[in-house]
Amino acid sequence: MTAPGDLVRRHRVLSRLVGLVALLALVTAVALGVYDGRFADAVLRMPTGEGPTTWLILGLDDRTQQAEGTDIGDQDGSRDAAANADVILVATRSDGQWHLTSVRRDVRYPIGSGLSGRLGLAWRDDPQVLVDQTCLTLNIPADHVVAVNLRAFVELVDALGGIDISVRHDMRDERAALDITAGPHHVDGRTALAYVRSRQGRVLIDGAWVDDPEGQNGRARRAGEVFGAVAARLRSRPGDWPGIGWRIAPDIRLDTRTRLWQMAVLVGAADAGVRELPLTESPDGFYSEVDQETRSYTAGIGYTQTCRL
Structure with missing residues (x-):
C-alpha cells in the first residue's frame, strides 16, 4: 500500500508522530533575541547535492533529558528511549514557495550483512547516520538540522498558557498518559503532547470503547x-x-554550521501545507520503502540530482 501524498487540508498536518507538531511555530519563537550559545550543538557533516536549501527538522523522544517531575508519558512503557527521531520533517523553499514533507520514521535503510535499519532510530545510535541516510536513501541532502526534544514542546505550550483543542470522542491511552472527554478543552503541554502522540488509544463510540x-x-x-x-x-x-x-533553547540542537539568525527564514513556512512522503509498506509491515512515486515526489520539489556524502 502506498502512503497518500496528497496535500493535507486546512488541518496542516505535520506528521503521524509526536510533539514536533509545533516545531515551525516553535522556531518562530526562538528566532528572536536568543543567543546562539544557548543552543546545544550537533556536530554533523552535511552531504552535497543539487536542489533547494533543505532544513531537516527532527522531533526527538529523548527521555534521558527529561526534567524531574516533568512526566510526558511513555509510548512503550519504558524510559530508555534515548533520542529516537519520532518526527522527521523536511522543509524546502523553491520557486518562491515552501514545501513541507513529513517522512515516516520507519523508512528502511541498509546497515550491511543483509540487515536493515529504521531511519527514526538512527539518531539514537549516531545522528550522522540519519543525515547520511536521508541523503542516500531518500536523495534529500540536508543543509541545516534542527532537533527538538519533547520537553521543549511541553514547555512551549505551557509558556503560552495552554491551547484550545476540540476532541471528537472520549479518548484513553494509558501509555501516552491520555484520558480526555469529548468536546472543547483548554489543555496544558503534557495533555497536548499526549493528544498528538496517542497511537494505541481507544475511543468511546455509541457507548462502547473501541480502537x-x-x-x-x-x-x-x-x-x-x-x-x-x-x-x-x-x-x-x-x-x-x-x-x-x-x-526552550536548551532543548534544541542545531548543527554547527547553522546560526540562529538563519532560522528566521522558517517563519515563512508556518502556513505551508504539509505532504507525506509517498512510500510503500514492506511485506512484513515493519518498514516503509522507497518506490518510484517517492522518486517522482522528491524530483518534483527540486531533488533531480543524486545526493552525495
Missing part, C-alpha cells in the same frame, strides 16, 4: 489541530517570544 477507527489519519489530524492552535497563540503573543525562546 480508534481513524488510525494514523486521526493522529495526523490531531497533529495538525495542535500545530494550528500553537501557531495561533504565538501570533497573538509576540511580546512573549524572546522569553519563550530563552526557556
Whole structure:
C-alpha cells in the first residue's frame, strides 16, 4: 500500500508522530533575541547535492533529558528511549514557495550483512547516520538540522498558557498518559503532547470503547489541530517570544554550521501545507520503502540530482 501524498487540508498536518507538531511555530519563537550559545550543538557533516536549501527538522523522544517531575508519558512503557527521531520533517523553499514533507520514521535503510535499519532510530545510535541516510536513501541532502526534544514542546505550550483543542470522542491511552472527554478543552503541554502522540488509544463510540477507527489519519489530524492552535497563540503573543525562546533553547540542537539568525527564514513556512512522503509498506509491515512515486515526489520539489556524502 502506498502512503497518500496528497496535500493535507486546512488541518496542516505535520506528521503521524509526536510533539514536533509545533516545531515551525516553535522556531518562530526562538528566532528572536536568543543567543546562539544557548543552543546545544550537533556536530554533523552535511552531504552535497543539487536542489533547494533543505532544513531537516527532527522531533526527538529523548527521555534521558527529561526534567524531574516533568512526566510526558511513555509510548512503550519504558524510559530508555534515548533520542529516537519520532518526527522527521523536511522543509524546502523553491520557486518562491515552501514545501513541507513529513517522512515516516520507519523508512528502511541498509546497515550491511543483509540487515536493515529504521531511519527514526538512527539518531539514537549516531545522528550522522540519519543525515547520511536521508541523503542516500531518500536523495534529500540536508543543509541545516534542527532537533527538538519533547520537553521543549511541553514547555512551549505551557509558556503560552495552554491551547484550545476540540476532541471528537472520549479518548484513553494509558501509555501516552491520555484520558480526555469529548468536546472543547483548554489543555496544558503534557495533555497536548499526549493528544498528538496517542497511537494505541481507544475511543468511546455509541457507548462502547473501541480502537480508534481513524488510525494514523486521526493522529495526523490531531497533529495538525495542535500545530494550528500553537501557531495561533504565538501570533497573538509576540511580546512573549524572546522569553519563550530563552526557556526552550536548551532543548534544541542545531548543527554547527547553522546560526540562529538563519532560522528566521522558517517563519515563512508556518502556513505551508504539509505532504507525506509517498512510500510503500514492506511485506512484513515493519518498514516503509522507497518506490518510484517517492522518486517522482522528491524530483518534483527540486531533488533531480543524486545526493552525495
